[in-house]
Amino acid sequence: MRQSLAIRLLAGTALAFLVGVFPSGLVHAQAADTAKPAETQTFDLDSVDTFSGAFLAARTADADRDYENAIALYKKALSFSPNELDIQERLMIALFMNGNFDEGVVLAEELKSDEAVERVTSVARALEAVRKGDFAGAEKILTYSGPNDLDRLMNQLLVAWTKVGAGQGKEALSLVEGLKGPEWYGIFQHYNAGAIAAMIGDADAARRNFVDALTDKSGAATAPDTFTRTVISLATLEAQLGNKQKALDAISAGDELISNFAPFKALREHIEAGDKPEPLAKTAAQGAAGVLFSIGGALNRDGAEDTVMLYLQLARALDPNSADTLIMLGGLAEAAKQPDRAIKLYGQVPATSPMRRISELQLGLTLAETGKVDEARAHLKSLIDSDPADIRSYLAYGSVLSDAKDYPAMAANYDKAVEVIGSKPAKGHWSIFFQRGIAYERLKKWDQAEPNFRKALELNPEQPQVLNYLGYSWVDMNRNLEEGLDMIRKAVELRPDDGYIVDSLGWAYFRLGRFDEAVRELERAIELKAGDATINDHLGDAYWRVGRKLEATFQWKRSLISKPDLAEIPKIEAKLRDGLPEIAPEVAAKGGTPAQTGAMTDAEKSQAAASEDGYTVKAGDSLWDIATEAYGDGQRFIDLINANPGLKRNPDRIYPGQQLKMPKNGN
Numbered sequence: 001m002r003q004s005l006a007i008r009l010l011a012g013t014a015l016a017f018l019v020g021v022f023p024s025g026l027v028h029a030q031a032a033d034t035a036k037p038a039e040t041q042t043f044d045l046d047s048v049d050t051f052s053g054a055f056l057a058a059r060t061a062d063a064d065r066d067y068e069n070a071i072a073l074y075k076k077a078l079s080f081s082p083n084e085l086d087i088q089e090r091l092m093i094a095l096f097m098n099g100n101f102d103e104g105v106v107l108a109e110e111l112k113s114d115e116a117v118e119r120v121t122s123v124a125r126a127l128e129a130v131r132k133g134d135f136a137g138a139e140k141i142l143t144y145s146g147p148n149d150l151d152r153l154m155n156q157l158l159v160a161w162t163k164v165g166a167g168q169g170k171e172a173l174s175l176v177e178g179l180k181g182p183e184w185y186g187i188f189q190h191y192n193a194g195a196i197a198a199m200i201g202d203a204d205a206a207r208r209n210f211v212d213a214l215t216d217k218s219g220a221a222t223a224p225d226t227f228t229r230t231v232i233s234l235a236t237l238e239a240q241l242g243n244k245q246k247a248l249d250a251i252s253a254g255d256e257l258i259s260n261f262a263p264f265k266a267l268r269e270h271i272e273a274g275d276k277p278e279p280l281a282k283t284a285a286q287g288a289a290g291v292l293f294s295i296g297g298a299l300n301r302d303g304a305e306d307t308v309m310l311y312l313q314l315a316r317a318l319d320p321n322s323a324d325t326l327i328m329l330g331g332l333a334e335a336a337k338q339p340d341r342a343i344k345l346y347g348q349v350p351a352t353s354p355m356r357r358i359s360e361l362q363l364g365l366t367l368a369e370t371g372k373v374d375e376a377r378a379h380l381k382s383l384i385d386s387d388p389a390d391i392r393s394y395l396a397y398g399s400v401l402s403d404a405k406d407y408p409a410m411a412a413n414y415d416k417a418v419e420v421i422g423s424k425p426a427k428g429h430w431s432i433f434f435q436r437g438i439a440y441e442r443l444k445k446w447d448q449a450e451p452n453f454r455k456a457l458e459l460n461p462e463q464p465q466v467l468n469y470l471g472y473s474w475v476d477m478n479r480n481l482e483e484g485l486d487m488i489r490k491a492v493e494l495r496p497d498d499g500y501i502v503d504s505l506g507w508a509y510f511r512l513g514r515f516d517e518a519v520r521e522l523e524r525a526i527e528l529k530a531g532d533a534t535i536n537d538h539l540g541d542a543y544w545r546v547g548r549k550l551e552a553t554f555q556w557k558r559s560l561i562s563k564p565d566l567a568e569i570p571k572i573e574a575k576l577r578d579g580l581p582e583i584a585p586e587v588a589a590k591g592g593t594p595a596q597t598g599a600m601t602d603a604e605k606s607q608a609a610a611s612e613d614g615y616t617v618k619a620g621d622s623l624w625d626i627a628t629e630a631y632g633d634g635q636r637f638i639d640l641i642n643a644n645p646g647l648k649r650n651p652d653r654i655y656p657g658q659q660l661k662m663p664k665n666g667n
Helices: 002-010 013-020 025-031 051-063 067-080 085-097 101-110 115-131 135-141 149-165 169-177 185-199 203-214 217-222 224-240 244-257 262-272 284-299 305-318 323-335 339-347 356-369 373-386 391-403 407-421 427-442 446-459 464-476 481-494 499-511 515-528 533-545 549-561 566-578 585-589 602-610 623-631 634-643 645-649
Strands: 614-616 659-661
Touching: 051 067, 051 085, 067 085, 085 101, 085 115, 085 305, 101 115, 101 305, 115 135, 115 149, 115 284, 115 305, 135 149, 149 169, 149 185, 149 284, 169 185, 185 203, 185 217, 185 224, 185 284, 203 224, 203 244, 217 224, 224 244, 224 262, 224 284, 224 323, 244 262, 262 356, 284 305, 284 323, 305 323, 323 339, 323 356, 339 356, 356 373, 356 391, 373 391, 391 407, 391 427, 407 427, 427 446, 427 464, 446 464, 464 481, 464 499, 481 499, 499 515, 499 533, 515 533, 533 549, 533 566, 549 566, 623 634, 634 659
Parallel strands: none
Antiparallel strands: 614 659
């Protein structure tokens, strides 16, 4: 259903306009990660002295979603050639995308006869009429007889809200309830019918429609933002009618699909305290804005950012204080590498909104992305202090700590979160235990990390990230090999298009000496995630082991070009210079892995073999286990590392058949 809807929606004429008249939209999704942030680009308008120069510079700014500069440059181009229709169209779109609705709608009026942008100009002009209270004029502009399902739905819902504004509420309700169209119309139709009925005082019709939308599971998957609005609207309706328990039941129904949602929690607290919250749509203008937001939210996925932003900015013109719209626009700004713009949008969410805490969390994360890590940490820590029971705060704070590689603080943060959760964690708490496990794994405290990974899987057995992380960790440590490999395979089954997880499977095969299988999976991983330094490096290693040495060097060079972690650069350069060392026959026969995965040099092996206190690594061994068996103290694994210099390159990676020198007890 989700995929079918997306295909239908993407056939909408608004997007067709963006792709046709505004072709730079095609490259946005691919260029977003590498494009220079628009906020750092500047143009010297005085130096632009030709039409072509202004136009090309404007297109560049457009491609980077730098609408401020695009607007200025399109205007500059028009100063050279005022009647260029193509430039006027682009300028109008850039104005709307930047939130300059007042200026954009003036151009929309001038371009109302331009068939290429008719859908955009008609909607913008109708919204301007709604803002002025000219509901009859807005309805006239919104006349639509085309074949597109999305445009027909949007227009009919907007027409219904103009009727509400004109005092024709019953007609509006009848229009929405009588809409005919594809199955995916359902959640949009029922939510808007419920909101209209609530506004005109028809509580029975409002309840009936909200319940229909609430129980539409496929609709909730298609339009989760409309689903959350339905939950809030039904709870608000029941609370206003004095039905406190029914209001709380509505929120509980929402919790079943979307757990730990901060606005649900805030609304529950208000209702439990006896408050009667206000509806999301108190005016016809807010109702119409909700139509545009709902459609934009349903479209919000990779590749549709331009269309989503257009819908949201149009919605914002009618309801500038909508928390939903501001937060989603902030997310789009982050995706466009415009963190300062995102921070500004998050800061505009009203303090009284149930969504305010979500905006504060996002603001903290975005501060960290701009390099203001100390400010981000202080901001997020203050949010935890203000509401220690809000688990999302710990996840946001933990994310910043993880990026800063402050693993002791990260572990302490999640220790506190687990303490808050108590003895009966819910399924949705799996991520807390997962992140806690990662923190301890990075601190080399596997005995504390593993129970957290297991707990995360107990809460959510089908979680591919946890399956991948735990399974790979086991394989990498030569323990629970078959179970670990099964976990990674299951993760791949659940996320077959995730290049990182497929890479884990390929690298697990490599670690087990199954090089042909490693090549197969790593080649698939690089197709899914082209240009990733780690995957290129892994594929190079696998190629080398199957004798494809020229291809191996190519992959290692690609890895260096893709900017790997600084610590990996000398290792890759060494492989380019010397290749990989040969595998000892006896090690290969036992399924061991190459010397480059942490083995000792030949001289070190000879030294260990000559020692009276040597140890031959077995499948499933870890340094901790060996130290516990030999000395009764796993913490003495550090003595093993000191006694075997080859392990210092990577103490986590030992292999069956490897000879270790064992320091005498007490040394």
